[in-house]
Amino acid sequence: MDAVLSIRDLAVEFKTDTGVTRALVDVGFEVPRGQVTAIVGESGSGKSVTANCIMRLIQPPGRIVGGTIDFVPQGAPPFEIVSLAKRDPRLLELHGGLISMVFQEPMTALSPVYTVGNQVAEAILCHRDVSRRQAWRESAEMFERVGLDDIERRMHMYPFEFSGGMRQRVVIAMALVCHPEVLICDEPTTALDVTIQAEILTLIKDLQRELGNSVIFITHDLGVVAQIADQVVVMYQGRVLEIGTVRQVLKDPAHPYTRGLLAAIPGLAPKGQPLATIASVVRDADIETPHPLRRLADGRRVSLPADG
Numbered sequence: 001m002d003a004v005l006s007i008r009d010l011a012v013e014f015k016t017d018t019g020v021t022r023a024l025v026d027v028g029f030e031v032p033r034g035q036v037t038a039i040v041g042e043s044g045s046g047k048s049v050t051a052n053c054i055m056r057l058i059q060p061p062g063r064i065v066g067g068t069i070d071f072v073p074q075g076a077p078p079f080e081i082v083s084l085a086k087r088d089p090r091l092l093e094l095h096g097g098l099i100s101m102v103f104q105e106p107m108t109a110l111s112p113v114y115t116v117g118n119q120v121a122e123a124i125l126c127h128r129d130v131s132r133r134q135a136w137r138e139s140a141e142m143f144e145r146v147g148l149d150d151i152e153r154r155m156h157m158y159p160f161e162f163s164g165g166m167r168q169r170v171v172i173a174m175a176l177v178c179h180p181e182v183l184i185c186d187e188p189t190t191a192l193d194v195t196i197q198a199e200i201l202t203l204i205k206d207l208q209r210e211l212g213n214s215v216i217f218i219t220h221d222l223g224v225v226a227q228i229a230d231q232v233v234v235m236y237q238g239r240v241l242e243i244g245t246v247r248q249v250l251k252d253p254a255h256p257y258t259r260g261l262l263a264a265i266p267g268l269a270p271k272g273q274p275l276a277t278i279a280s281v282v283r284d285a286d287i288e289t290p291h292p293l294r295r296l297a298d299g300r301r302v303s304l305p306a307d308g
């Protein structure tokens, strides 16, 4: 497999008043280049800690106590992430555009006091040697790509003037302007209402196909996994329980815990009415969706729960 990231025996501990919590225990999986890998698991299973290890964002009282993360970018020589010294310039490259992250709450990535256009342009200027005019032009292009309209006007607006879904589009634009080889999305849609969630999911998937980057998508929702992922990593209590293609994991889960996760969604596609995005990967799977199919503004159909 052409893996952009190979994670082996990763172990993380948090020292707390009551003792040491083993947040990750021998976590290992590969992230195939140019595909979407979903990490799924219930709250506290170690999804975010895993992502934070890749970004080297684990802070005390947390500590990486073992393991390796081999990173093989196309635009730079390969290196191992866990052993990088704090002042290693490759750590700056890593944060400076090789890997980008999108979080659940868009305002964690946006400043309230600058216009969104400035913030995206600044992301380019920070990492690349281009003129302000060029950065602004590239930002405008990226705003268009993430589906924002009336761009010249919107770029002069502030985050508070945007809806949650639009803000998340801005954050995705900001994450992608430096052409990261890996985009990590940590529950990027859970704070949004369901229709917008589906639009952001489709956007991330479409951009991934178009730009050919690798995506790590963190979620606790197997319905989301079905719509976006190529490969699935199932985590439970800091361990990897199961790894497989989305088809394998959804159709024929190896582990009882995964079967439990699947059972928790009453189904993934209504009988006789297969969900387009799911049917393409799990064509003959006997899974149904609990939700009716809805049509997005762009004509695509997704399975969504009722409003509320």
Ligand SMILES: Nc1ncnc2c1ncn2[C@@H]1O[C@H](COP(=O)(O)OP(=O)(O)OP(=O)(O)O)[C@@H](O)[C@H]1O
Pocket: 014, 016, 021, 022, 023, 041, 042, 043, 044, 045, 046, 047, 048, 049, 050, 061, 062, 220
């Ligand atoms: N700052 C911290 N201090 C102490 N323990 C922590 C801290 N952050 C994480 N942990 C430990 O690591 C475990 C995994 O946390 P993590 O944030 O990765 O879960 P998650 O799978 O992302 O959950 P969620 O779906 O709720 O975001 C937690 O259960 C907790 O024991």
Ligand SMILES: [Mg+2]
Pocket: 047, 048, 049, 186
């Ligand atoms: Mg998390």
